[in-house]
Amino acid sequence: MAAATRWSAAEQSNISQVSLTIGSVLPVSVPKEFVGLSYESAQLANPEFFSVKNKELVRLFRELAPNGNLRLGGGSSEYTTYSDEAVAGPMPFEVFGPDTSKTAKKGTVTSALALKNLRGFLDAVNWSCLYGLNLGQGTAEAAAHETAAVQRILGPRLLAFQIGNEPDSFRNRFRAASYGPADFIAEWERFHSAIVKVTPQARFAGPDISNKLPYLTAFAEIAPKYPDVVLLTSHYYAMGPASSPEATLDNLLSPYPKLTTLKRRDLHVIAEAQATAHLPYRMSEGNSCWDGGKAGVSDTFASALWCADYMLQCAARGWAGVNLHGGGNGYYTPIAGAPSTGFIRRPEYFGIKFAQRFVGTTVLGVTLTGASPLVDAFAFESSRGRELVLINKTSQDLACELGDGIAGSLVLTLTAPAIDAKEGVRLAAEHGGFDRVIKAQAYSASVFRLRKQ
Numbered sequence: 283m284a285a286a287t288r289w290s291a292a293e294q295s296n297i298s299q300v301s302l303t304i305g306s307v308l309p310v311s312v313p314k315e316f317v318g319l320s321y322e323s324a325q326l327a328n329p330e331f332f333s334v335k336n337k338e339l340v341r342l343f344r345e346l347a348p349n350g351n352l353r354l355g356g357g358s359s360e361y362t363t364y365s366d367e368a369v370a371g372p373m374p375f376e377v378f379g380p381d382t383s384k385t386a387k388k389g390t391v392t393s394a395l396a397l398k399n400l401r402g403f404l405d406a407v408n409w410s411c412l413y414g415l416n417l418g419q420g421t422a423e424a425a426a427h428e429t430a431a432v433q434r435i436l437g438p439r440l441l442a443f444q445i446g447n448e449p450d451s452f453r454n455r456f457r458a459a460s461y462g463p464a465d466f467i468a469e470w471e472r473f474h475s476a477i478v479k480v481t482p483q484a485r486f487a488g489p490d491i492s493n494k495l496p497y498l499t500a501f502a503e504i505a506p507k508y509p510d511v512v513l514l515t516s517h518y519y520a521m522g523p524a525s526s527p528e529a530t531l532d533n534l535l536s537p538y539p540k541l542t543t544l545k546r547r548d549l550h551v552i553a554e555a556q557a558t559a560h561l562p563y564r565m566s567e568g569n570s571c572w573d574g575g576k577a578g579v580s581d582t583f584a585s586a587l588w589c590a591d592y593m594l595q596c597a598a599r600g601w602a603g604v605n606l607h608g609g610g611n612g613y614y615t616p617i618a619g620a621p622s623t624g625f626i627r628r629p630e631y632f633g634i635k636f637a638q639r640f641v642g643t644t645v646l647g648v649t650l651t652g653a654s655p656l657v658d659a660f661a662f663e664s665s666r667g668r669e670l671v672l673i674n675k676t677s678q679d680l681a682c683e684l685g686d687g688i689a690g691s692l693v694l695t696l697t698a699p700a701i702d703a704k705e706g707v708r709l710a711a712e713h714g715g716f717d718r719v720i721k722a723q724a725y726s727a728s729v730f731r732l733r734k735q
């Protein structure tokens with residue numbers, strides 16, 4: 283292999299050697315608003331958060347993606363009400379992190395002012411919005427009233443409304459133990475009909491479920507009846523709960539973490555739902571580990587590599603996008619902080635930014651031979667030419683043989699001082715040429731541009 287001429291014998295003994303072939307162009311391109319973030323609806327109780335006045339947050343959203351999607355929802359959306367009036371008295375909090383089983387459940391109010399500021403924020407960052415309504419504890423009338431205001435104020439920034447957050451976990455909480463997909467569909471139709479009576483132009487996405495796919499199948503079956511349903515959605519957490527001994531850094535890097543819900547059978551059900559509904563599919567919420575994330579895992583470089591890999595896997599499947607959940611100072615939030623203290627980019631932010639690079643490209647098939655299951659490869663075609671991505675989640679450097687006549691240059695790497703590093707993540711342009719063999723260092727993601735032949 284060409285690698286033999288490039289590295290010393292000592293170096294080579296530590297290098298895994300694999301090969302890769304590029305297949306045909308798939309009928310899949312990565313859509314403009316593929317990248318997304320997700321915040322709790324409760325965050326809207328502070329109208330100064332999603333506001334053009336929050337300049338640092340505006341800058342971080344824009345730097346992440348020139349077009350993206352902000353989803354508002356999560357567990358707190360089932361405790362939120364809407365008011366046309368400004369809310370009197372002090373704000374209940376400045377920032378609100380991921381809702382967990384430990385979060386104090388208090389009702390919060392979203393005011394028209396919060397929506398106006400949100401519109402300014404969305405205009406400033408040039409993102410769209412998926413807006414969650416309270417199904418768990420709200421009424422159809424209240425949802426219709428809120429929808430009218432949101433539609434009027436957010437207007438063209440609205441991608442769609444979602445009725446309820448994770449209705450597949452309502453049973454024994456907001457609903458009786460017998461609650462199932464048919465009950466959800468009946469409620470959804472009742473809310474939908476109340477909403478469109480007042481706001482006929484409203485569009486919808488759903489079912490925004492946690493993981494019980496029969497709800498997705500049921501929703502996909504009724505979707506063709508409603509031309510205003512434009513998107514199928516559900517959630518994905520790689521691991522959880524955070525207290526589980528299996529929620530570890532090693533499991534996060536493994537191809538199908540032990541507790542994952544995204545198994546091959548699930549992928550098949552999602553594809554079937556898309557075919558039934560004739561609709562695109564989006565992972566509208568998710569992250570590394572539910573219940574607020576795991577310290578030392580969700581906030582480290584491992585989450586960046588996991589996230590880059592996860593997002594590109596979703597892109598390669600032709601999905602419409604991925605929203606990473608966060609907010610406040612939660613362990614898994616990609617952006618942490620508050621307007622009064624300033625914001626920081628967590629390692630995962632750079633994983634998302636890595637995936638953003640491939641928005642607008644077309645996906646190519648790839649076959650990787652001889653590699654550890656902790657190595658993933660992707661190929662994309664765009665006006666930049668053909669680019670290969672190697673995500674090496676192993677502790678060993680990797681040499682990958684491409685075959686005779688294939689040359690080009692390394693153009694971008696995502697690296698950090700250590701896999702559990704919380705700082706020092708580097709997403710940097712590179713300029714190294716290669717011939718036949720590409721090299722990816724341990725714990726890194728790399729982009730290689732192929733020379734046009």
Ligand code: BDP
Nearest residue numbers: 356357380381382572573574
């Ligand atoms: C999801 C909820 C979200 C939480 C997340 C978690 O929709 O609000 O923040 O779990 O537990 O189920 O981290």
